[in-house]
Amino acid sequence: MALMKIVRDVKLGAKTLLLHKLRSMLTMLGVVFGVASVIAMLAVGEGASREALDRIRMLGSDNIMLHSVKPTEQPEDRGQRQRILSYGLHYEDERRIREHFEHVVRTAPVKEIRQDARLGERSHELRVIGTTWAWFALVPRPVIAGRVLAERDMDQTSNVVVLTEHGARRLLATEQTIGNRIRIGDGYYEVIGIVQNEEASGETQIPDSRVDAYIPLPVARERFTDFHVRRSAGSMERERVELHRIIVQVNDNEHVESTAAAIERMLANNHPNGDYSIQVPLQLLRQAEEQQRIWNWTLASVAGISLLVGGIGIMNIMLASVTERTREIGVRRAIGAKKRQIVSQFLIETLLLAGLGGLVGIAVGPLLADRIESLSGIPTIVPTYAILLSVGISVTVGVAFGLYPAARAANLDPIVALRHE
Amino acid sequence: MTSQLTDAGPATAPAAEAYAAGGDDERPPIGAPVVVLEDVHKHYPMGDQVVRALNGVSLELRRGQFWAIMGPSGSGKSTMLNLLGCLDRPTSGRYVLNNHDVSDMSDDELSDIRLRELGFIFQSFNLIPQLTVRENIELPLYYQGWPAAASLQRATETAERVGLGDRLGHRPAELSGGQQQRVAVARALASDPQVLLADEPTGNLDTSTGQMIMKLLSDLNGQGKTIILVTHEAEIAAWARGRIHMRDGGIERIEGDG
Ligand SMILES: Nc1ncnc2c1ncn2[C@@H]1O[C@H](COP(=O)(O)OP(=O)(O)O)[C@@H](O)[C@H]1O
Numbered sequence: 001m002a003l004m005k006i007v008r009d010v011k012l013g014a015k016t017l018l019l020h021k022l023r024s025m026l027t028m029l030g031v032v033f034g035v036a037s038v039i040a041m042l043a044v045g046e047g048a049s050r051e052a053l054d055r056i057r058m059l060g061s062d063n064i065m066l067h068s069v070k071p072t073e074q075p076e077d078r079g080q081r082q083r084i085l086s087y088g089l090h091y092e093d094e095r096r097i098r099e100h101f102e103h104v105v106r107t108a109p110v111k112e113i114r115q116d117a118r119l120g121e122r123s124h125e126l127r128v129i130g131t132t133w134a135w136f137a138l139v140p141r142p143v144i145a146g147r148v149l150a151e152r153d154m155d156q157t158s159n160v161v162v163l164t165e166h167g168a169r170r171l172l173a174t175e176q177t178i179g180n181r182i183r184i185g186d187g188y189y190e191v192i193g194i195v196q197n198e199e200a201s202g203e204t205q206i207p208d209s210r211v212d213a214y215i216p217l218p219v220a221r222e223r224f225t226d227f228h229v230r231r232s233a234g235s236m237e238r239e240r241v242e243l244h245r246i247i248v249q250v251n252d253n254e255h256v257e258s259t260a261a262a263i264e265r266m267l268a269n270n271h272p273n274g275d276y277s278i279q280v281p282l283q284l285l286r287q288a289e290e291q292q293r294i295w296n297w298t299l300a301s302v303a304g305i306s307l308l309v310g311g312i313g314i315m316n317i318m319l320a321s322v323t324e325r326t327r328e329i330g331v332r333r334a335i336g337a338k339k340r341q342i343v344s345q346f347l348i349e350t351l352l353l354a355g356l357g358g359l360v361g362i363a364v365g366p367l368l369a370d371r372i373e374s375l376s377g378i379p380t381i382v383p384t385y386a387i388l389l390s391v392g393i394s395v396t397v398g399v400a401f402g403l404y405p406a407a408r409a410a411n412l413d414p415i416v417a418l419r420h421e
Numbered sequence: 422m423t424s425q426l427t428d429a430g431p432a433t434a435p436a437a438e439a440y441a442a443g444g445d446d447e448r449p450p451i452g453a454p455v456v457v458l459e460d461v462h463k464h465y466p467m468g469d470q471v472v473r474a475l476n477g478v479s480l481e482l483r484r485g486q487f488w489a490i491m492g493p494s495g496s497g498k499s500t501m502l503n504l505l506g507c508l509d510r511p512t513s514g515r516y517v518l519n520n521h522d523v524s525d526m527s528d529d530e531l532s533d534i535r536l537r538e539l540g541f542i543f544q545s546f547n548l549i550p551q552l553t554v555r556e557n558i559e560l561p562l563y564y565q566g567w568p569a570a571a572s573l574q575r576a577t578e579t580a581e582r583v584g585l586g587d588r589l590g591h592r593p594a595e596l597s598g599g600q601q602q603r604v605a606v607a608r609a610l611a612s613d614p615q616v617l618l619a620d621e622p623t624g625n626l627d628t629s630t631g632q633m634i635m636k637l638l639s640d641l642n643g644q645g646k647t648i649i650l651v652t653h654e655a656e657i658a659a660w661a662r663g664r665i666h667m668r669d670g671g672i673e674r675i676e677g678d679g
């Protein structure tokens with residue numbers, strides 16, 4: 001019964017709005033664009049943030065990344081170019097972190113080597129990483145073929161190599177290559193597996209981006225020593241670095257920051273020249289999320305302003321409509337309509353305008369987001385909450401901007417309204 | 422064009438009658454007082470002066486009467502009709518309509534009284550342009566919360582009663598002035614109120630159409646409706662069975678017995 005009455009009221013409201021089709025449509029347009037831009041802006045924000053956050057998450061939010069950093073050259077060093085520069089993280093640092101920190105689950109030491117490699121006729125320079133089996137627990141990636149490094153490979157004579165798909169492509173290695181040998185530098189290594197890797201884009205470095213192959217750390221130490229040749233500006237520089245990176249995994253997000261601080265204290269003690277850096281993805285994540293929130297609010301407020309303009313448009317039209325229909329209001333009141341019945345009549349009309357505008361906006365919003373994506377290349381994701389938010393917003397706009405005109409209609413003195421020309 | 426008013430009285434169909442029943446039993450019999458005014462004043466402040474639009478009016482009108490309120494411009498006719506129509510409250514004095522003391526009613530209560538006890542007919546018809554004839558007639562039923570089927574049936578019957586049974590789907594703009602005023606009469610009749618109030622109902626019509634509307638009102642009065650109309654034309658007032666002459670916010674004299 002009540003439902004039938006509502007249906008009847010809505011029908012009557014729609015009928016009144018259809019009397020001025022163009023006017024009603026133009027009024028709705030304000031809400032359509034308002035809602036569509038809210039959705040599109042949130043989709044842009046969501047897309048951008050998800051990309052950034054995904055990249056940071058790939059670092060692992062329970063990880064701490066340590067890097068060796070070449071100390072800035074002091075002026076007095078200039079004359080002594082030939083001296084071998086020794087800096088960076090030590091094997092000993094890795095062992096201490098692994099053994100002495102309560103919340104550290106595992107560590108992956110990383111030694112970076114660039115060497116020419118050859119498979120059959122094919123040869124290419126590879127980026128090789130000497131590490132332990134822990135790497136593959138810390139940076140888990142699907143294994144395409146074979147296996148990854150295991151604990152039993154961790155001795156100086158285990159000449160095995162795991163290729164990333166990137167490295168495999170460079171050497172034209174396939175699944176059939178498993179069990180065959182490739183040459184890296186002066187030695188031969190048996191290919192035991194191929195794993196997927198993430199190709200990084202943007203400024204966040206993912207641990208395994210640009211890695212071609214993994215060999216056991218003891219083998220890397222034995223074969224390639226800690227001395228590296230660095231070619232820069234035409235001159236050759238020899239330097240000694242034990243470990244280029246250490247990835248530390250902590251047992252719980254909660255302990256990441258305190259553990260990072262403790263490691264930092266230890267490193268500061270042992271490395272007074274500051275030849276290391278420490279990066280906490282969790283902190284980056286938090287910063288990125290915080291930035292995202294600000295960005296989202298900015299976008300949403302811009303879109304909200306257009307919605308506000310749409311709402312004001314509705315209010316304007318409804319006020320005009322109230323003035324136009326003053327006599328109608330007087331007649332209805334004389335017949336016996338209560339104030340609240342006049343209010344609901346006008347509110348239904350504004351809600352119809354706002355609601356229909358909102359629905360069209362919800363249809364147009366994702367199209368707009370798609371358009372932005374194809375034009376600018378910024379990925380967009382329409383989040384569910386954006387749709388719900390838009391529904392809520394258009395209803396709120398309808399009520400907020402319809403209430404005043406409706407109240408004004410209801411509060412007209414019926415005698416005055418009846419005399420209105 | 423002839424008035425198609427049926428002489429058989431209100432031909433209420435069972436469904437509509439069932440819905441409208443109950444109200445009828447409470448009605449006072451013919452001759453019982455319907456409108457009772459006791460020393461009613463209506464004052465409008467104008468700057469530092471006060472306009473006494475009604476200045477101590479006492480009056481008793483009975484069920485089934487037909488009165489015309491007459492008087493020169495500014496004598497207080499409209500003010501009187503607005504008060505009688507419960508569109509306004511007296512500054513002082515008492516107004517009892519059909520045993521309801523409406524002098525101090527709230528806005529909502531007054532709306533309810535208008536809805537159940539009164540029917541309005543205006544000089545300029547005042548039909549709602551976007552609604553059809555049927556929907557216009559249904560308005561009071563809509564506000565009384567009638568179910569759609571009963572309301573449709575009653576509106577159709579009422580339209581037939583004023584000779585517009587074949588115009589139900591038309592818009593007011595498609596009708597002549599006389600037809601529009603008949604729709605307005607049907608709307609006033611739809612919920613079967615006790616009292617019909619008309620403010621210069623023929624003011625916007627030519628003489629012969631005006632006569633037709635007066636015939637219609639006169640017939641309705643014959644069927645028991647209490648009718649009070651405001652006019653300044655003696656020819657129109659002659660249709661009524663009594664005339665109240667007003668001057669300066671008071672009743673100058675009463676002619677006939679309503
Ligand atoms: N709303 C109002 N405010 C002030 N004065 C009013 C108002 N309505 C009516 N009046 C005054 O009250 C007197 C009676 O007016 P009215 O009832 O309209 O007379 P009539 O309908 O007989 O011409 C007039 O002097 C008129 O100016």
Ligand SMILES: [Mg+2]
Binds near residue numbers: 498499
């Ligand atoms: Mg007047």
